[in-house]
Amino acid sequence: MAVERVSGGSSLIDVLDRVLDKGIVIDAWVRISLVGIDLITVEARIVVASIDTYLKYADAVGLTGLVARPQLTAVAEPEIAVETTRRVTRVPKRRTVRRR
Amino acid sequence: MKTKKAMATRPALKRKVAKASKDDLHVKIADAGNAPEVTTGEGGRYLYGIVEAKEQMTFGKIGIGGAGELVYTVKYLDIAAVVSKTAVYIFDPTRENALAHEHVIETVMKTYTIIPMSFGTVFRTDDDIREVLKSIYASLKDVLTQMAGKLEFGLKVNWDRDQIIEELKQEDEEIRQFHQEIIRKHLQSTYLARMQLGRMIDKAMAERSTQYVREIYEALRSVCVASRDNQPIGDKMIMNAAFLVERKREAEFDGVVNKIARKYGKRLKFKYTGPWPPYNFVNIRLKVERVTAS
Numbered sequence: 001m002a003v004e005r006v007s008g009g010s011s012l013i014d015v016l017d018r019v020l021d022k023g024i025v026i027d028a029w030v031r032i033s034l035v036g037i038d039l040i041t042v043e044a045r046i047v048v049a050s051i052d053t054y055l056k057y058a059d060a061v062g063l064t065g066l067v068a069r070p071q072l073t074a075v076a077e078p079e080i081a082v083e084t085t086r087r088v089t090r091v092p093k094r095r096t097v098r099r100r
Numbered sequence: 101m102k103t104k105k106a107m108a109t110r111p112a113l114k115r116k117v118a119k120a121s122k123d124d125l126h127v128k129i130a131d132a133g134n135a136p137e138v139t140t141g142e143g144g145r146y147l148y149g150i151v152e153a154k155e156q157m158t159f160g161k162i163g164i165g166g167a168g169e170l171v172y173t174v175k176y177l178d179i180a181a182v183v184s185k186t187a188v189y190i191f192d193p194t195r196e197n198a199l200a201h202e203h204v205i206e207t208v209m210k211t212y213t214i215i216p217m218s219f220g221t222v223f224r225t226d227d228d229i230r231e232v233l234k235s236i237y238a239s240l241k242d243v244l245t246q247m248a249g250k251l252e253f254g255l256k257v258n259w260d261r262d263q264i265i266e267e268l269k270q271e272d273e274e275i276r277q278f279h280q281e282i283i284r285k286h287l288q289s290t291y292l293a294r295m296q297l298g299r300m301i302d303k304a305m306a307e308r309s310t311q312y313v314r315e316i317y318e319a320l321r322s323v324c325v326a327s328r329d330n331q332p333i334g335d336k337m338i339m340n341a342a343f344l345v346e347r348k349r350e351a352e353f354d355g356v357v358n359k360i361a362r363k364y365g366k367r368l369k370f371k372y373t374g375p376w377p378p379y380n381f382v383n384i385r386l387k388v389e390r391v392t393a394s
Binding site for chain 2: 003004005006007008009010011012014015016017018019020021022023024025026027030044045046047048049050051052053054055056
């Protein structure tokens with residue numbers, strides 16, 4: 001059975017799943033407080049709080065780490081749990097705080 | 101106020117959007133929604149994302165807010181923010197708005213690598229945006245380099261639980277025997293026996309789902325740069341993944357996805373979406389800092 005690829009914008013769920021909290025994010029309350037503020041005239045600046053990029057496939061973490069765990073399982077399988085934790089390790093991880 | 105009258109005033113605008121976008125499917129869906137509140141005004145700038153840019157660019161009158169504002173770039177050195185004019189306004193993530201945001205990004209993405217902003221970021225002026233670009237320039241530049249020429253694809257995999265359970269009752273020797281026993285012997289404690297059968301099936305299903313997902317990742321690994329595994333949604337979904345793929349290997353990735361889908365036939369349903377900008381592979385958190393504090 002062939003699978004058809006649909007363009008991103010044709011599925012609202014998939015769109016919301018991405019646009020609300022992924023990419024470049026300014027925290028909601030900051031976003032709201034920005035409305036009406038002229039950045040140039042106030043003594044505030046937008047800076048990077050953190051950066052993560054994810055450019056690794058399974059190689060570094062072992063394939064089981066990437067395996068989705070069905071939510072119906074009641075039986076814990078520690079083996080997989082451990083690898084799942086490892087997967088969360090973000091490579092390469094970088095944390096940048098910039099100040100003038 | 102979603103009256104018929106309000107809808108009737110919009111066709112001209114819609115046609116314009118359709119022409120500009122050439123993306124019929126998208127427009128159809130956007131049209132299916134209710135008539136939007138038209139948010140016009142020049143007070144603010146809605147920010148869609150960041151691109152590398154040598155010159156000023158425009159992307160058509162497809163801006164968020166329903167007024168068909170021009171999407172253009174605000175440049176700082178060799179990077180630029182993709183923006184459109186808007187009232188200074190907190191956008192609700194309605195169907196219309198979210199799709200408009202995504203549509204602009206997709207349009208830009210046809211030609212450029214864009215680092216997407218999350219929904220609803222509004223600044224006051226072009227100068228403000230330049231200030232932001234300036235203060236986070238190095239980070240943006242770095243991420244743009246890393247993501248250059250790459251696209252994201254989404255792959256959700258659902259299975260037919262009932263069919264899998266039936267299969268397990270046939271194929272899994274342990275489960276099959278136990279099931280037969282319950283039927284044949286009218287075990288005294290049928291309730292408990294059934295509970296036990298349920299647990300056996302659950303466990304077998306978890307194993308099977310793990311196996312399927314592993315096979316799928318294994319098959320796609322050679323045609324993509326990176327992958328991310330998101331939490332499946334609901335109990336039918338066994339996999340909710342995003343893949344980062346080189347633009348030039350898009351067709352190859354397509355081919356493998358189709359090959360996998362054929363392999364699993366009716367057992368697994370694939371929902372394959374994209375191309376997306378690299379939402380799942382970039383996470384930049386911004387904050388506000390007082391100048392006097394440093």
